[in-house]
Amino acid sequence: MNALDASNSVQPWVVQSFCAIIFFIGLAGVLIRRNIIIILMCVELMLNAVNLSFVAYSRQLEDMGGQMAVFFIIVVAAAESAVGLGLLISMFRTLRTVDTDEIRLLKE
Amino acid sequence: MLKWIPLLPLLGFLINGIWYGFFQTRTGAKRAGATIPGVIATAVIFGAFLISLQTFLTLKGLPAEGRVIDENLFSWIKVGDLDLKMALRVDSLSTLFTLVITGVGTLIHLYSIGYMAHDATPGKFFAYLNLFCFAMLMLVMGSSLPILFLGWEGVGLCSYLLIGYWYEDIAKASAGKKAFIANRVGDFGFILGMFMLYTHFGTLEFAKLVELLGKGDFVATLNPLAITATCLLLFVGCTGKSAQIPLYVWLPDAMAGPTPVSALIHAATMVTSGIYMVARLNGLFSLSPTAMMVIAVIGGLTAFFAATIAIAQSDIKKVLAYSTVSQLGYMFLACGVGAYTAGVFHVITHAFFKALMFLGAGSVIHGMHEEQDILKMGGLRTKMPVTFVTFLVGWIAICGIPPFSGFFSKDEILWNAFANPHGNKFLWVLGALTAALTAFYMTRMFYLTFFGKPRFDESKMGAHSNGHDDHHDDHGHSHAPKGVHESPATMTIPLVILAILSIVGGFLGIPHSSWLETWLEPVIPAHEAESFTAGHSTEYGLMIFSTLVAVAAIAFAWKTYTNLKGADARKANHQKLHKTLEEKWYVDELYESAFIKPIYEISMSLWKSFDVAVIDRIVLGFGRISQWSGQAARTVQTGSLQVYAVMILVGLVLTLGYLVRGFI
Numbered sequence: 001m002n003a004l005d006a007s008n009s010v011q012p013w014v015v016q017s018f019c020a021i022i023f024f025i026g027l028a029g030v031l032i033r034r035n036i037i038i039i040l041m042c043v044e045l046m047l048n049a050v051n052l053s054f055v056a057y058s059r060q061l062e063d064m065g066g067q068m069a070v071f072f073i074i075v076v077a078a079a080e081s082a083v084g085l086g087l088l089i090s091m092f093r094t095l096r097t098v099d100t101d102e103i104r105l106l107k108e
Numbered sequence: 109m110l111k112w113i114p115l116l117p118l119l120g121f122l123i124n125g126i127w128y129g130f131f132q133t134r135t136g137a138k139r140a141g142a143t144i145p146g147v148i149a150t151a152v153i154f155g156a157f158l159i160s161l162q163t164f165l166t167l168k169g170l171p172a173e174g175r176v177i178d179e180n181l182f183s184w185i186k187v188g189d190l191d192l193k194m195a196l197r198v199d200s201l202s203t204l205f206t207l208v209i210t211g212v213g214t215l216i217h218l219y220s221i222g223y224m225a226h227d228a229t230p231g232k233f234f235a236y237l238n239l240f241c242f243a244m245l246m247l248v249m250g251s252s253l254p255i256l257f258l259g260w261e262g263v264g265l266c267s268y269l270l271i272g273y274w275y276e277d278i279a280k281a282s283a284g285k286k287a288f289i290a291n292r293v294g295d296f297g298f299i300l301g302m303f304m305l306y307t308h309f310g311t312l313e314f315a316k317l318v319e320l321l322g323k324g325d326f327v328a329t330l331n332p333l334a335i336t337a338t339c340l341l342l343f344v345g346c347t348g349k350s351a352q353i354p355l356y357v358w359l360p361d362a363m364a365g366p367t368p369v370s371a372l373i374h375a376a377t378m379v380t381s382g383i384y385m386v387a388r389l390n391g392l393f394s395l396s397p398t399a400m401m402v403i404a405v406i407g408g409l410t411a412f413f414a415a416t417i418a419i420a421q422s423d424i425k426k427v428l429a430y431s432t433v434s435q436l437g438y439m440f441l442a443c444g445v446g447a448y449t450a451g452v453f454h455v456i457t458h459a460f461f462k463a464l465m466f467l468g469a470g471s472v473i474h475g476m477h478e479e480q481d482i483l484k485m486g487g488l489r490t491k492m493p494v495t496f497v498t499f500l501v502g503w504i505a506i507c508g509i510p511p512f513s514g515f516f517s518k519d520e521i522l523w524n525a526f527a528n529p530h531g532n533k534f535l536w537v538l539g540a541l542t543a544a545l546t547a548f549y550m551t552r553m554f555y556l557t558f559f560g561k562p563r564f565d566e567s568k569m570g571a572h573s574n575g576h577d578d579h580h581d582d583h584g585h586s587h588a589p590k591g592v593h594e595s596p597a598t599m600t601i602p603l604v605i606l607a608i609l610s611i612v613g614g615f616l617g618i619p620h621s622s623w624l625e626t627w628l629e630p631v632i633p634a635h636e637a638e639s640f641t642a643g644h645s646t647e648y649g650l651m652i653f654s655t656l657v658a659v660a661a662i663a664f665a666w667k668t669y670t671n672l673k674g675a676d677a678r679k680a681n682h683q684k685l686h687k688t689l690e691e692k693w694y695v696d697e698l699y700e701s702a703f704i705k706p707i708y709e710i711s712m713s714l715w716k717s718f719d720v721a722v723i724d725r726i727v728l729g730f731g732r733i734s735q736w737s738g739q740a741a742r743t744v745q746t747g748s749l750q751v752y753a754v755m756i757l758v759g760l761v762l763t764l765g766y767l768v769r770g771f772i
Contacts, residue, residue: 031750104748
């Protein structure tokens with residue numbers, strides 16, 4: 001099967017553009033939203049956008065290295081969200097808030 | 109052996125100083141009287157006197173041309189081709205000075221045992237006194253100018269320490285400071301003079317200088333202007349140390365020190381070091397007629413000027429202080445007209461009779477329970493007979509009545525001012541007027557102190573319920589008899605010895621058969637008799653004339669002060685003049701407004717306009733800059749992680765942009 005069968009496959013630029021859109025949605029969420037849970041979710045969004053991009057390129061270039069990277073990212077992201085959520089719970093217990101505007105201990 | 113002359117007083121200083129410092133300053137230590145430290149100090153200085161005497165006799169045994177003993181101690185400073193040796197050198201000039209210093213010094217130390225008997229810190233006093241003798245002996249025994257300068261500074265230091273000895277009295281402490289600062293000005297000139305001397309002669313050792321000055325062809329190569337400048341700069345040092353116009357102002361204030369100090373330092377020894385230096389370098393000074401003229405005129409003016417001030421002073425020590433300034437002026441007058449021998453002669457006789465008068469004044473003050481005002485004395489001759497008789501001798505000597513010592517030395521100076529080829533009639537007139545004034549004010553002081561009716565209430569004396577603290581007081585109230593009393597033997601014996609010396613001292617230099625002139629011949633070449641501008645008959649005529657002037661002045665003063673009411677009326681008639689003289693021609697006030705005030709004002713304005721306005725602002729500015737920049741940088745640190753994330757993003761975009769496009 002031809003990997004680049006143009007008739008019944010999604011075009012690569014479409015996939016990459018889709019990845020980029022998701023990535024920037026995630027980034028915007030990280031920078032704009034004030035709720036830490038949503039920020040964490042947005043981080044996941046960014047990571048998964050990158051994952052999708054890796055997989056797409058891997059298929060396009062027929063190189064398994066990209067898919068290898070994706071596995072690493074999934075593992076690290078899992079660990080990250082576990083730790084992140086743990087910190088979040090502990091922070092909520094002490095500060096009674098998850099709003100980043102109210103959490104400015106670095107400045108004070 | 110020579111080194112023990114200065115070392116013995118140094119040893120005494122160390123013993124007394126260490127003993128005092130370790131055992132007398134602790135609280136609760138048992139205070140010792142003046143006897144032990146006094147005896148130690150007197151013993152070492154007497155030892156130094158014996159060695160000086162032996163040295164003198166050794167020199168006397170040598171042939172006239174070889175009368176020099178050198179003793180090299182160690183190499184002091186060695187830089188390049190300058191090798192400064194710590195070496196002592198005694199010749200016919202310095203041996204006379206060592207004899208006077210140690211001899212008169214011994215008597216004054218002995219006297220101090222009585223005078224300081226009830227002082228709180230006699231150990232300190234005698235330590236300072238010994239240190240002074242050490243420095244003074246180094247001054248006259250040094251073989252080169254730097255060693256002389258070492259002693260020169262050392263005596264200045266001791267003078268400061270001893271003037272401000274009762275430093276708890278602020279006036280006395282500041283009198284010490286005044287002396288030190290006035291001397292500093294002079295020493296500055298001295299140092300510059302030494303530099304110039306080294307530049308032109310390449311050596312500062314007396315022996316080499318004399319050798320160079322003896323070479324006609326070398327002397328011919330010297331720039332006369334440079335020699336004049338050198339001599340004048342060295343003389344500036346003398347005006348400080350030997351209290352000449354314009355730096356004499358410290359000496360009268362120096363009377364704040366204990367009276368033995370005034371006698372030793374400010375009459376007999378330290379103040380004559382300027383004359384010693386000029387006499388030592390006579391070959392150099394003789395090269396510059398201009399400098400000689402300046403020295404003679406300054407000396408003559410100082411002599412006259414100080415004598416006028418002395419007339420109106422009522423403090424017995426102040427009269428003596430101005431008298432000392434005046435007599436020092438005589439000595440410089442002598443040096444300035446080239447009669448160095450006469451100058452040295454007057455140093456010696458003056459050391460005898462002025463030390464005698466100071467010690468006599470101290471005895472009077474002691475007996476009068478710290479009263480120094482001659483207007484409140486009178487009639488003491490019966491109450492203090494020994495002091496009276498010895499003071500009488502000093503009085504006759506300084507007035508210049510033959511055959512007492514002052515007559516010979518003063519007459520020698522007047523004769524040289526008149527007839528020496530370097531002298532002139534103007535200087536002679538100044539000298540003769542000074543002689544008349546001297547006889548007048550000395551008689552005034554003598555009469556007011558010892559004759560007439562007592563002008564004090566004896567019943568109030570010696571009671572001392574007015575709470576003197578004993579530290580401040582060099583007089584023993586608890587032991588002293590009530591009323592006016594004669595001083596103890598330790599004080600009267602030196603008086604008697606000095607009185608004898610004042611009588612016979614003049615025979616050292618009888619005109620035309622002067623032992624002194626012959627003795628000093630190797631150091632100070634004598635003038636040819638033919639060069640004098642007047643003959644022997646004039647000389648004898650002048651002698652008779654000056655004696656008559658002195659007698660007339662004495663008689664006039666005696667008559668004036670026998671009738672005290674008349675004297676007061678005369679004073680009232682010349683109110684303005686009297687006031688001016690009493691206020692010392694307002695010289696202190698003049699210096700205050702001409703030098704001290706401006707310096708103070710300049711310092712104040714520099715402090716405000718430069719130190720505070722510029723330097724402080726620069727320093728504070730650095731602080732402000734770092735504070736301000738810290739504030740500015742702080743606003744970046746919001747504490748919000750999301751802002752940091754935006755910055756990371758911006759940085760990332762910029763970096764990527766750079767990597768992709770070269771430069772954005």
